[in-house]
Every structure is written in C-alpha cells, then in structure tokens.
Amino acid sequence: MEESAPQKGTVTQRAIDQIKAMIAEGRLQPGERLPTERDLAAGIGISRSSMREAIRALTVLGVLEARHGSGIYVTRLEAGDLLETFGVVADLSRGPRLVELLEVRRILESNVTALAAARITPEELAEVAAQLAAMKATEDPEEILHHDLAFHRVIANAAGNETMAAILEGLSSRTFRARVWRGYQQEGAFERTRREHDRIYGALSARDPEAARAAASAHVGEVEQWLRGRLEADLGGE
Numbered sequence: 001m002e003e004s005a006p007q008k009g010t011v012t013q014r015a016i017d018q019i020k021a022m023i024a025e026g027r028l029q030p031g032e033r034l035p036t037e038r039d040l041a042a043g044i045g046i047s048r049s050s051m052r053e054a055i056r057a058l059t060v061l062g063v064l065e066a067r068h069g070s071g072i073y074v075t076r077l078e079a080g081d082l083l084e085t086f087g088v089v090a091d092l093s094r095g096p097r098l099v100e101l102l103e104v105r106r107i108l109e110s111n112v113t114a115l116a117a118a119r120i121t122p123e124e125l126a127e128v129a130a131q132l133a134a135m136k137a138t139e140d141p142e143e144i145l146h147h148d149l150a151f152h153r154v155i156a157n158a159a160g161n162e163t164m165a166a167i168l169e170g171l172s173s174r175t176f177r178a179r180v181w182r183g184y185q186q187e188g189a190f191e192r193t194r195r196e197h198d199r200i201y202g203a204l205s206a207r208d209p210e211a212a213r214a215a216a217s218a219h220v221g222e223v224e225q226w227l228r229g230r231l232e233a234d235l236g237g238e
Contacts (some may be wrong), residue, residue, distance in 0.1 A: 007099065011046050015054035020042050020063070023074060034072040079166035086170020099227055100188040105171045106220035108147060108164055109152070113216035114209040115159035115199060125204060133203050136194055144190065145177055151197060155204070181222055189226075 019040070022028045030208040034055075041051040055072055058064040065075050091100055120128075135144055144165065151174060156165040196219040203212035 006030045012052045015040075015044055015046055015051050016057055019054060019058060023057060023063070025076070028074050030074050030077045032074050033070070034074070038073075056111050056154060068215060069186055078171065079163040082165040083163075083170050086167055090171050099231070100170055102220060102224040102227060105168065106217055106224060108168055108171070109156075110213045110217035111218050112159045112161070112164050113157050113204070114169060114213035115161065117207050117212035119160050120155075120158040120204055121208075125152045125179070128158075128201055132197055135197065137223045139180075139190070148193075148197075149177065155200070166174040180226070193219070193222070 019028070019034075037042070037048055037051050037055065041048045044051070055064060059066060059072075062075055063077070064072050066072055090098075093101055095138065116124075128151060131147045131154065133145040134153065138144060138147075152172060153165075153169065156168045159165065196215070199215040200212065200219060203215050
C-alpha cells in the first residue's frame, strides 16, 4: 500500500497559511479585528500556543498588529509595511550577499527611474532638482547621504508603483549607504557620483525613459563595481 506524503510545514506554519488565506480570500479585511485566539485555534484544529506563535510571526511581518486592550487586527496591508524586512536584510548583509542585493537594486532602480521619466510631475521634478542642489552644496558625508536618499525616494515615488518603491526603500539601507559614502570620501569620488546624479536628473527633465534607465543602471553599477573591488582587495589581503 502506498504511503501518503508527509504533511509539509509545521503546525505553526499551517496556522500562518490559514490566516493568510482568510485575508487573501476576503474573509478578513484590512483593518478588521481577528477572531479570538481560542476561536481561530479551534477552527483550524491546532493548539492555542501554535496559534499564538502564528499571530506573533504575522505581526513581525506587518500583516497583523496588536492594539493594546483591543485585540489583533489585520493591518492596512500597504507595501511599505509588508516589505520593511528588506531593510533588515540590507542592513545585516555582508560580502557577496551585499553585491547580490546591489544587483537586485540596479535592476529595479533602472526600471523605476525609466517609469519616473514618463510619469514625473513638475512638482516632483523640482524636488529632485532641490535634493541634487543640496547634495552639491555640501562636503559632509552625512548631509550628502541624506539628500541622496531623498533624491532616489522622490524618483521611486514618482514612478507610481508603490510596491517597487517599497522594495527599493528597503534595499536602500542607510547603514550600507553610509559605509559607501565613507569609502567614496576616502577615494575622493564624490564628484563622480554627483555627475551620475546629474545624468539621472537630465534624463528625467528630458522625459527620456531609456536615458533614465541607462543613467540609473550606470549609477548603481558604479557602487556595485566599487564594492566588488573592495571585496577582492580584502580577500587578497588575507
């Protein structure tokens, strides 16, 4: 007699999947209060402790939120809330994994910038110009970092795709960018990166998606190449 396949996943994972299915199917709406822990556990056929772990995990992921004295609710399920963990990954990654994240960012950033070139409003373009001017007006790495993040954030929002903007926000780790800016300062590369931002702004101003795509790809590619060089130098020094 053929044996049945073993059940995949833990009991807690099954509970997580069940709650996610309830949300995906519309049985639980954004902002709605969850049934009690006891009722959920009984409905799925698991222990309350396993259900508690499932709720805790979904809270960490931004799917659920605990309101003191009120209960557990489904969040607004906005992309920014659900993709916050990208920032943790970017902050904690090191070495080759960080290069992989930069590859992902280069692909996304180039496409987001191309979309922005076609969709950016005059007000958003003026804000990009203001951040670029502020970036050029200082030699302080912290100030440059602040305006660099704002420059790219305006562009990502101008693309009109909240999910891609949220992913890029997570991948644009302030911790990592601070390390890059310190390295650029040591190598005297600030002027080069300002020119790269100039090219991105010029393509946006011209509303040229392909030029914007190429400029953004080259900009992130420079950071990627710089990091690869640093990693190779570190390995060579071992």
